[in-house]
Amino acid sequence: MSMFCFQCEQAAGCKACTGKAGVCGKTEDVALLQDDLTRELIGLAVAYDGKTPSKSAVKVMIEGLFTTVTNVSFDADAINKTIDAVKAEKAAVNPSVRLDCGTPGEPLKLWSVDEDIRSLKSLILLGLRGVAAYAYHALVLGYANDDVDAIFFTGLRAIARTDAGMNDLLPVVMEVGNVNLKCMEMLDKANTDTYGTPVPTTVPLTIEKGPFIVISGHDLYDLYQLLEQTKDKGINIYTHGEMLPAHAYPKLKAYPHLKGNFGTAWQNQQKEFDNLPAPVLFTTNCLMPPKDSYRDRVYTTEVVAYPGLVHIGDDKDFTPVIKKALELGGYKEDKAMTGINGGATVMTGFGHGTVLSVAGTVIDAVKAGAIKHFFLVGGCDGAKPGRNYYTEFVQKTPEDTVILTLACGKYRFNDLDLGTIGGLPRLMDMGQCNDAYSAIRVAVALAEAFGCGVNDLPLTLVLSWYEQKAVCILLTLLALGIKNIYLGPTLPAFVSPNVLNFLVENFNISPVSTPDEDLKKILK
Known part of the structure; x- marks a missing residue:
C-alpha cells in the first residue's frame, strides 16, 4: 500500500507525500x-x-x-x-x-x-x-x-x-506542550551543567586550509567526543546547521581546533557539500540523501542512518571520520565563505543566562523608549519558496526594535549587521531550537519586571516551522497561553479546518502574509 506522510512542512502539495517516495527522500x-x-x-x-x-x-x-x-x-x-x-x-x-x-x-x-x-x-x-x-x-x-x-x-x-x-x-x-517545557528545561540544565553557560561569541565562516571535519545536527556530546579525539591531530572542526551554538559553550570553545561554522542551513547541504574535501558527521536529524559527489565522506551516528553510509556506533570511535579527514586533506588555501547575505561572521551565545544578566539594561532601554518592540523570529528553515519572508521581515524591522532568534531559520539573516541598542546587538541568537526555553525564560522575566502578562509585552513571535520539534515548541507556547503568534511559511497539512479555527479563536494564530503587512499590523 502507498505511503501516507504529512508530518513536515514540505508535504507534497501541502497535503501529504504519497506514492513511492516522500519529498524528504525517504522511500x-x-x-x-x-x-x-x-x-x-x-x-x-x-x-x-x-x-x-x-x-x-x-x-x-x-x-x-x-x-x-x-x-x-x-x-x-x-x-x-x-x-x-x-x-x-x-x-x-x-x-x-x-x-x-x-x-x-x-x-x-x-x-x-x-x-x-x-x-x-x-x-x-x-x-x-x-x-x-x-x-x-x-x-x-x-x-x-x-x-x-x-x-x-x-x-x-x-x-x-x-x-x-x-x-x-x-x-x-496541551499536556504535551506543558511537558515539553519541562523537557527543554531539563536539556538546558544538562547542557549548561556539562559545558557551561553560553557566552556571546563571534564565529567566523572562513574555512582554514588543511584537514577538517564538519559536524552537523544538535548533539553536543558527539561534538565533545569528536573534539577530544581530534586533539593534536592537525584537524580543524567546523559546525554546521543547528550545531552552530556549540561555539558559545565555554567547555567546547576551549578547544582551539573548533574553528568556525561551515555553510548555512540544512536544506543547502547538497549544494554546499558538493565535492567537499572533508568528511561530514551527522549526529541527529537534518540529513538529506547524499549526492554521489560526497556520499563517500558522510558518516552517521546515534539514531541517524542511511543505506550504505558508515555508521559510528555506541562506542563513539570516530577513527573512520578522522582517517577520511586526513586522506582528503581539506582546502589547499584558506577559503573565505559568507552567509546568505554576504556576512563573513555570525554571532551566537545569547541564551537566557546572558540576556537575563543584562536584564536591567534591557528594562531601562524599554522604559527610556530606546527599545519599542521585541521580535522572536526563529524556527526551522526549509527549501520551500517563500522563506525569504523571514529575511525581509528582519531587514525591515525598525531600528528601535530587538530581534531574538533561534534554530536554523536564523541562517536566513544571522549574518546581517543590524547595529546595537544600548550596547547590545539588535540581533541576538539564543541557540538551537530547544533553546526556545531561553526565549520563554526571558519573556517571563520581562513580564515580571513590568508587572504584566507575557501577552501584554511589546513582544511578537514570528515563527517558521518545518518538522516535529517545531510542533512540540508550538504546543508549549500554546500551553503557556501565549497568543498572537505569526506562523509560516505555510500552515501544517495535518491541522484540520476546525482545529485551525480553534487555534485562531483561542490563541489568535495568524499565517504570515508579507513583511510590510505584518509589521504594520504588529506595530500599529
Whole structure:
C-alpha cells in the first residue's frame, strides 16, 4: 500500500507525500516501516497501562520516536532493528496486547478517522516525536525526568483510543506542550551543567586550509567526543546547521581546533557539500540523501542512518571520520565563505543566562523608549519558496526594535549587521531550537519586571516551522497561553479546518502574509 506522510512542512502539495517516495527522500518502504514502528510504540504504551515503564522501555520509546522524525533515518535495516527492540520490550511486560491501528505494511489506521480527531492525534504524535528528540539529548548526558518519560506512554495511549473525542484529546495536546517545557528545561540544565553557560561569541565562516571535519545536527556530546579525539591531530572542526551554538559553550570553545561554522542551513547541504574535501558527521536529524559527489565522506551516528553510509556506533570511535579527514586533506588555501547575505561572521551565545544578566539594561532601554518592540523570529528553515519572508521581515524591522532568534531559520539573516541598542546587538541568537526555553525564560522575566502578562509585552513571535520539534515548541507556547503568534511559511497539512479555527479563536494564530503587512499590523 502507498505511503501516507504529512508530518513536515514540505508535504507534497501541502497535503501529504504519497506514492513511492516522500519529498524528504525517504522511500515508500521506509515510510511504511516508520508507521510500523509507530504502531509498535503505541502497543508498548498500551502494554504499560497502569504500570510504571522500565528504564529500558523508556529508552527504546525515546529512540523509536526520535527515529521517526523527518530527516533522521532512511535505513530500513536500522528501523527494523528498532522495531524488534520495541517488540521485545512489549513482550516482556504484556505479550497479548492487540491494537486497532491497522496492519503491518500499511499506513497508520489513525490517519483515516474523522479529520478533527486525526488532526488532534497528529498534534499529539508529532509533538511527542519532537519531545523525544530533546529527551534523547538529555538522556545522553545522564538527565531524565519522570513526567517527561510518562508523557510518551500516556500520549500514545490517547492515540490508541478509538472512542476519544475532541474534549478527550485537546487536554492531551496541551499536556504535551506543558511537558515539553519541562523537557527543554531539563536539556538546558544538562547542557549548561556539562559545558557551561553560553557566552556571546563571534564565529567566523572562513574555512582554514588543511584537514577538517564538519559536524552537523544538535548533539553536543558527539561534538565533545569528536573534539577530544581530534586533539593534536592537525584537524580543524567546523559546525554546521543547528550545531552552530556549540561555539558559545565555554567547555567546547576551549578547544582551539573548533574553528568556525561551515555553510548555512540544512536544506543547502547538497549544494554546499558538493565535492567537499572533508568528511561530514551527522549526529541527529537534518540529513538529506547524499549526492554521489560526497556520499563517500558522510558518516552517521546515534539514531541517524542511511543505506550504505558508515555508521559510528555506541562506542563513539570516530577513527573512520578522522582517517577520511586526513586522506582528503581539506582546502589547499584558506577559503573565505559568507552567509546568505554576504556576512563573513555570525554571532551566537545569547541564551537566557546572558540576556537575563543584562536584564536591567534591557528594562531601562524599554522604559527610556530606546527599545519599542521585541521580535522572536526563529524556527526551522526549509527549501520551500517563500522563506525569504523571514529575511525581509528582519531587514525591515525598525531600528528601535530587538530581534531574538533561534534554530536554523536564523541562517536566513544571522549574518546581517543590524547595529546595537544600548550596547547590545539588535540581533541576538539564543541557540538551537530547544533553546526556545531561553526565549520563554526571558519573556517571563520581562513580564515580571513590568508587572504584566507575557501577552501584554511589546513582544511578537514570528515563527517558521518545518518538522516535529517545531510542533512540540508550538504546543508549549500554546500551553503557556501565549497568543498572537505569526506562523509560516505555510500552515501544517495535518491541522484540520476546525482545529485551525480553534487555534485562531483561542490563541489568535495568524499565517504570515508579507513583511510590510505584518509589521504594520504588529506595530500599529
